Amino acid sequence: MSLHRRSVAELAAGLAAKEFSAVELARHFLARIATSNPALNAFLTVTAERALADAARADATRAAGKAGPLTGVPIAHKDIFCTDGIKTSCGSKMLDNFVAPYDATVVERLAAAGTVLLGKTNMDEFAMGSSNETSYFGPVRNPWDLAKVPGGSSGGSAAAVAARLVPAATGTDTGGSIRQPAALVGISGIKPTYGRVSRYGMVAFASSLDQGGILAPSAEDCALLLGAIAGFDPRDSTSVDVPVPDYVAELQAPLKGLRIGVLKEFFAAGLDGPTGALVEASIAQLRELGAQIVDVSCPNLPLSVPTYYVVAPAECSSNLSRFDGVRFGHRCQSPRDLMDLYKRSRGEGFGAEVKRRIMTGTYVLSAGYYDAYYLKAQKVRSLITADFKRAFEAVDVLAGPTSPTPAFDIGAKVDDPITMYLNDIYTIGANLAGLPAISVPCGFVGGLPVGLQLIGPHFGESRLLAAAHAYQRASDFHRRVPAAYA
Amino acid sequence: MSLTRRDVEAIAHLARLEITEGELPVYVDSLSKILSFVEQLNAAQTGTAEPMAHPLEGEVQRLRADVATETDRHQKYQANAPQVASALYVVPKVIE
């Protein structure tokens, strides 16, 4: 089997067996990037030199008998993670000239695990978008159909993994930004529990919702990589000091007896029929594999999108105030005065969607509107969280679709923010409540992948990964690669 | 909620964003739609629900030991700065 068709776990095994070296592996993927990236636009920066140096070091580590499970595995980082000495653009003109002077914790940990960095991936500007069309550096294309979006905001990571330009990549998920693109390109993507993965060095969009995670072909790959990035970080006050289980070992937990709740609200109006049918079929397959299926309801869940579109813009409006043209980032030409410096630098540096969200957030926090919008949304957020908590008293895992439709055409929704926002209708709930969730491929509609989403209780990653792994042992959707990239 | 041009101008000013004349109607329209959309929250019976600022219940702020470990790295940090003079970040004159 050609190198790029192997999963992370298989590549790791090949490296361990010295079937190929890390340098050979890095060269293989760098060559694929060179060939395919121009059309896909998945990578913003390719760090070829760094990759070969990392790979050589990995081989040396292995020769010295000190290799770990991920030593020599090539990866890519979403361009939202700060990488010391490497441009970190966040998909924005604002940071087109920005070279981070430090490594994010996630970057540091994957480097320490011996992975090889191939580059930084494209994304919606400041992670605000569900289609990767808001990137200042142009849209990413879906490897299954170049006219379609790959989803967002981690669209570059998703497309790169789907086209096997890299075995796995990091992503961030504020409202579905790992799971939705994973679903739309037919790979696996996990958003861990809020606080499970350090946010230090991850450019903030909405701090109480953002969480870093992994996009990779299989749940097993996600388990391997999540184990490397998860864990307490004293530099992040919201990082939780809970021991990290051995996710790989726990993949073997039996599906038998697992209570899977089917969320009524996830199968309501708005869900594309064929998509829903595939998701239902995958749930039926889980039942055949031994899981117990239970109908559950989270009555406040339909309010998750409006709640999110108050909370996330509010936090983003404040988080993005630091981009003021003074210490880093874009500065306008010849500012007349301080006000002009601020307004033009920010007006020029941010794209339309980012500006829209900053303004929404500014409005909902401003005097006279705070209670009606922000405080109200915070209260609804606690209702939604309470719904989930109640549901998890009856079931171990919740199941449903990741996205209401398969990938849509580039340009189809850009002019209508509400329609675009509704793409995240099934993913946002987990962010609001801080729950872990995974999307795994569960079939195709008209040649486009569809994702099954599993949501777990706080720190229930092992359970999600084990359920997904059991499903993937009985299915092969996660092994499929678009013909052009086979 | 329907916003006026003046509303949007005021918000853009508060957020320090330059919005061109051409862009203004687009934002008036989309921001009005977004606000109308989120107003469905008004119908929610929130009763005595506590506002939730953070997804992890029961977690509290950790305290750091008072130790100064950072060292001077201003040259590296200022490599990203648009304008620096004598190690100061330069901006148009600040009027107090």
Next chain:
Amino acid sequence: MNQDTVRDGWEVVIGLEIHAQLATRSKIFSASPTAYGAAPNTQASLVDLGYPGTLPVLNGDAVRMAVKFGLATGATIAARSIFARKNYFYPDLPKGYQISQYERPVVEDGSLEILLENGTKKTIGITRAHLEEDAGKSLHEGLANASGIDLNRAGTPLLEIVSEPDLRSAKEAIAYLKKVHTLVRYLEICDGNMQEGSFRCDANVSVRRFGKTEFGTRCEIKNVNSFRFVEKAINYEVERQIDVLEGGGSIVQETRLYDSAKDETRPMRSKEEANDYRYFPDPDLLPLEIAPAFVEQVRATLPELPDEKAARFSLHHGLSPYDAGVLTSSRELADFYEAVVRELGGAAASAKLAANWVMGDFSAFLNRDGLEFGAARVPAAALAGLLRRIQDETISGKIAKEVFELMWADAAEADAVIEAKGLKQITDTSAIETAIAAVMAANPKQLAEYRSGKDKLFGFFVGQTMKATQGKANPAQLNELLKKLLGGP
């Protein structure tokens, strides 16, 4: 006019917001050092610069210090308080928001007593004290039409102490300000250095007609960096507001800057537009929970507070409330005084003597030379040595001043100076009598006049005899012997 006389029919209402930089080694949310005076931006870390992706982690000692202040002012320590973001754009504010506390501060409902000039005490309410981060500094010199930003100060922990509008004159405001200043230094939570900006004050000032219960429109005066300027700024502002109101105008609520060179306040241009700070809970920080055990741990570190110390000095040392107040105005002064008393055996009888010397010559010399207590040329033990010689009548109080000056100059012990200069008091009756006899013999005319009833000349004989003994005659003995030998007028 008398600065403290409120103009006819007007009452002044003042509330102070004091910003005390907490004396931590590192910043409130980062591990950068907080030392004053470093080269620009050498103490500004990624977190302080607001670099994308960086996050705040709270300094435990800043919390301890805030709790300490709360306990010292009888305040409520919030079991749970919240950090909030105050959003506004300013070049010295790197993140575009200041992390502060808004709806739920760490300290609430405290108070302090101040001593008014008429000797009565007044309680000033402390609404709240909250933790927040300081901003950087904008520098305007040396750049053409531009400013330079130094972010070394950004992220330094501040305790903002907000008083109730209980102050009714500039004098009261100063008394309160000094009280807080003394307290934070006692508690060792702030060095109190106003020149370096470690202790700053904004004053909210309004006036109203006597008898009115509602407050007038207030102005906030910023940038007052000494006790004297606070007083002058308030007095200027009071006059300005009364002038405006008496002229038929009205006061605009605004932020004004005190210009010490011109001794006036003027509106701050940067604060002209109405503020909309869009406070909301900082999602990067979790609720700050302070357990009772933590509070008790901090309580155990509380020193004796100035008021407690002053009360003890009054009760056990018999000092007047005024003297006790002066001696406890700084912890070092009080400690020095107590060290002297301790050296003298701790008796109340020694206390008044020690108090007079510590407040008098000692403080005067210390101030003259601009020295800290630790660097005093006459340490507590040496001063006690001198006072002991007054007590045992080796020297008189007058000679003691001379000895003290020499001790200060040469860092010498009292006994050595007395010995070397031969300043030992003469207590030998026959020696004093001999001297008196010589003076009487040399001044027959005066003696005759005295004896014929001109009793004012007694002083003349005291003076002459003292002169003859180089001031060393024991004054009490001299008086007694003179009366005997001169005979009555």
